[in-house]
Amino acid sequence: MDLSLSTRTVGDRTVVEVGGEIDVYTAPKLREQLVELVNDGSFHLVVDMEGVDFLDSTGLGVLVGGLKRVRAHEGSLRLVCNQERILKIFRITGLTKVFPIHTSVEEAVAATD
Amino acid sequence: MATVELRFSALPEHVRTARLVAAAVARRSGVDEAVLDEVRLAVGEACTRAVGLHQSSGISAPVRVLLIEEEKQFSIEVGDEAPRTAPGEKVPGAYGADDPDAESEEDEMGLAVISGLVDDVEVTAGEHGGLIRMSWPNTPPAALVP
Numbered sequence: 001m002d003l004s005l006s007t008r009t010v011g012d013r014t015v016v017e018v019g020g021e022i023d024v025y026t027a028p029k030l031r032e033q034l035v036e037l038v039n040d041g042s043f044h045l046v047v048d049m050e051g052v053d054f055l056d057s058t059g060l061g062v063l064v065g066g067l068k069r070v071r072a073h074e075g076s077l078r079l080v081c082n083q084e085r086i087l088k089i090f091r092i093t094g095l096t097k098v099f100p101i102h103t104s105v106e107e108a109v110a111a112t113d
Numbered sequence: 114m115a116t117v118e119l120r121f122s123a124l125p126e127h128v129r130t131a132r133l134v135a136a137a138v139a140r141r142s143g144v145d146e147a148v149l150d151e152v153r154l155a156v157g158e159a160c161t162r163a164v165g166l167h168q169s170s171g172i173s174a175p176v177r178v179l180l181i182e183e184e185k186q187f188s189i190e191v192g193d194e195a196p197r198t199a200p201g202e203k204v205p206g207a208y209g210a211d212d213p214d215a216e217s218e219e220d221e222m223g224l225a226v227i228s229g230l231v232d233d234v235e236v237t238a239g240e241h242g243g244l245i246r247m248s249w250p251n252t253p254p255a256a257l258v259p
Contacts, residue, residue, distance in 0.1 A: 023132075024161040025125035054132075056157050057222040085150045092229030093222065 002026060004051070005033050010109045014042040019051030022059030030059065034066035043075025046108040055086050060093060067099065076100075078108040115142075115182040120175040123167035131178050132157045135189055142182040143251040151230045152189070152249060158223040159191035159245045165220060166195035166243070186233075187251040194242040 003026035004019035014037055022030060067077045079101045081087055090096045102108035117138050121127040135156040136149050144152060163176040172194050179190040227234060233248040
């Protein structure tokens, strides 16, 4: 199992669909993708985590780094996740207060606050 | 006391192997299915931390993982050989040297995840390296059914 990444544009948002395992080995690929998007001027990101089987603190670090980057451009980074095993990691680290977490891509794309 | 020992070169790509082996041995020793996700995550965090410490200290020795089946509990020990003169202090090295603060934050986050996940955890470190020991209750199979 590796990490899969694909991006698409929905209105002014860029949806990054992530699949597989985000860990110390694969997280740099996600970091590169997020950095590249921000460098190319995409500041409103929706990271769809529905296809993620595993996420560790390295992955959380990359997401926090992404959030920091888009915020520097007054952008946003929203997550889509319904999986309890993944949500639990955000809860125990207190990151549910940092990231807006949505139940669907449609909801995340429509969100404005 | 049955033990499985795993040693791997301090490379990020091997952390996944350690997770898979740990989860397989934990399942076999009777750790509840619902807890296996936690075992997988916790051992991954501990190994990630050990890999980072070995790389930043330039240590070529492998990271050591012990999977210990006991009567009422299943334990995992993840040992590194990175010397500390004080807890958390690191020797500068190649890995992440351009951004040492970020690395140390990730290290802290890994420990935060472990302590949030595992009730029974001990973290020790000394001049010869560090050790994270984590335990979970288990129910060993009563008998072998062929």
